[in-house]
Amino acid sequence: MPSISRKGQSMPESPIRKLVPFAENAKKKGVKVIHLNIGQPDIKTPKVALDAVKNNTLEVLEYSRTEGSDTYREKLAGYYEKQGVHINASEIIVTTGGSEALAFALGTVTDMGDEIIIPEPFYANYNGFATANGVKVVPVVSGIETNFALPPIEAFEKAIGPKTKAILICNPGNPTGYLYSKEEIEQLAALVKKHDLYLIADEVYREFTYEGKKHHSILQEKGLEQHAIVVDSVSKRYSMCGARIGCLISQNKMVIKTAMKFAQARLSPPTFALIASEAALDTPQSYFDDVIEEYVERRDLLLDALKEIEGIKVAKPQGAFYCIAELPIADADDFAQWLLESFQLDGETVMVAPAAGFYATPGLGKNQIRIAYVLEKEQLVKAVTILKEALKVYKKS
Structure with a gap:
């Protein structure tokens, strides 16, 4: 056998x-x-998204653009602008869910045998993506006693080795629900700049923060343009898990250029889901x-x-x-x-x-x-x- x-x-x-x-x-x-x-x-799911598919008059269900349509990415850039994140459409690659964006990110910045540092507990599929790419996860433990707050930055620095390529966080966190503060993001930003690493942030839950707290994106950190990679998705934001539309965002041109090669290999994101996701951006606050x-x-x-x-x-x-x-x-x-x-x-x-x-x-x-x-x-x-x-x-x- x-x-x-x-x-x-x-x-x-x-x-x-x-x-x-x-x-x-x-x-x-x-x-x-x-x-x-x-x-x-x-x-x-917002009615505007469902209606965009239901009332569509497409006669041929064609491939979409590899990176997603211009209209969707431009509209998406407008959404981020409202969140205080200043990016343009060329810095966005639309993916088949946030999962594919994570896979593209790891494929872009790591080689077989490299390491990524992740505060644990973390989204379980990070283990799977790392295994698929031959990458070792180096965990930094956070505990229930501290409500799973960011571990001391010294613990991250101690974990950095010659094969470390990136620190990966989920903010707000899955499975903990922890929301990293602006100060915690600034600490991580300083660390990755010091050691010339990438900071990958899974921000798919950015909309859902409580007690008046605000989400602070790594894309809002000045001087982090060459280090920051964001993974996002419509799945939770609009209760559209089955649409399988996400995106990878970076202002690092080589990251986008390289990730595009992975995107081209899978051809394109799903057309009807793109239509629904573009319409969903009109959802009122x-x-x-x-x-x-x-x-x-x-x-x-x-x-x-x-x-x-x-x-x-x-x-x-x-x-x-x-x-x-x-x-x-x-x-x-x-x-x-x-x-x-x-x-x-x-x-x-x-x-x-x-x-x-x-x-x-x-x-x-x-x-x-x-x-x-x-x-x-x-x-x-x-x-x-x-x-x-x-x-x-x-x-x-």
Whole structure:
């Protein structure tokens, strides 16, 4: 039998999706599964985006431009201008989701055997992208005790070696919901300039910040033009996860020129999704105001309910729509699978994402889960009730 590549064998499973077969089996048995595992908002997609596709009169569904249409990229540059980010259309490459933008970024700035530094826990697929590119992730640990704040900058500097090419952050953070302050971004900016590294920022949750806090983009940092690479996406912003439209942004001309070669190899982003995404840029601010208000209410409800469960520790998110909860158990992977295979309360159970997959350091996150509070408040309350009762039974067994 032909062999499988070592790279393929070492490719990590997604902690977000690996339990899907168990969830499907539970549903076949008539158990209702409440999904806390995935960041699929139940917020309605803006009507203007759906109508742009529904009412389109295209007769030939052609390839789009490799870098995305001029009209979309120019309109997108206008969106960033309103956010205080001054870029032009030539500094944007439209991608098939933020995932492809991340893959292009790593392919552009790293070679086999290079290293990237990432504060952990981090978006689990960073491990996958790094593995696919033959790149080693060097983690810098942040903890639930500090609400997953940026670790001391000295820890980052200590992690820098001869093969380090970039520091990668997610802001606001997935899975923690932590929002990096302007001062923290300035510290990272100074560090990458000092050591001539790239700073890659995944900013797909930029719209969702709470308590009046503002998102500070790395593209707003003066003097970082040759170092900054931003990954963005329409998926969460407009509740358009299925559109698979993202972008890579950099003012470094060689980064854009090189990333374009990767983009050309995959031909083009999807045409109908581009049309929807361009229309979505006309979404009024009131849409986001309402969505943010809803997420704050969900977050507060979820955290209050979780804190009533004995032994649970939970960090308070300042952005995005995720939180990390530490459970009074030894193995969250086993618990998450057990929930789907062996537990139900009044015909319902919950699906969570075990947090170990959001770390690169072996052994960390073993007793933690990530919860996405993208469901209606009634569902969140029910989910926490199920978790509470499940923990009682699981610990006894």
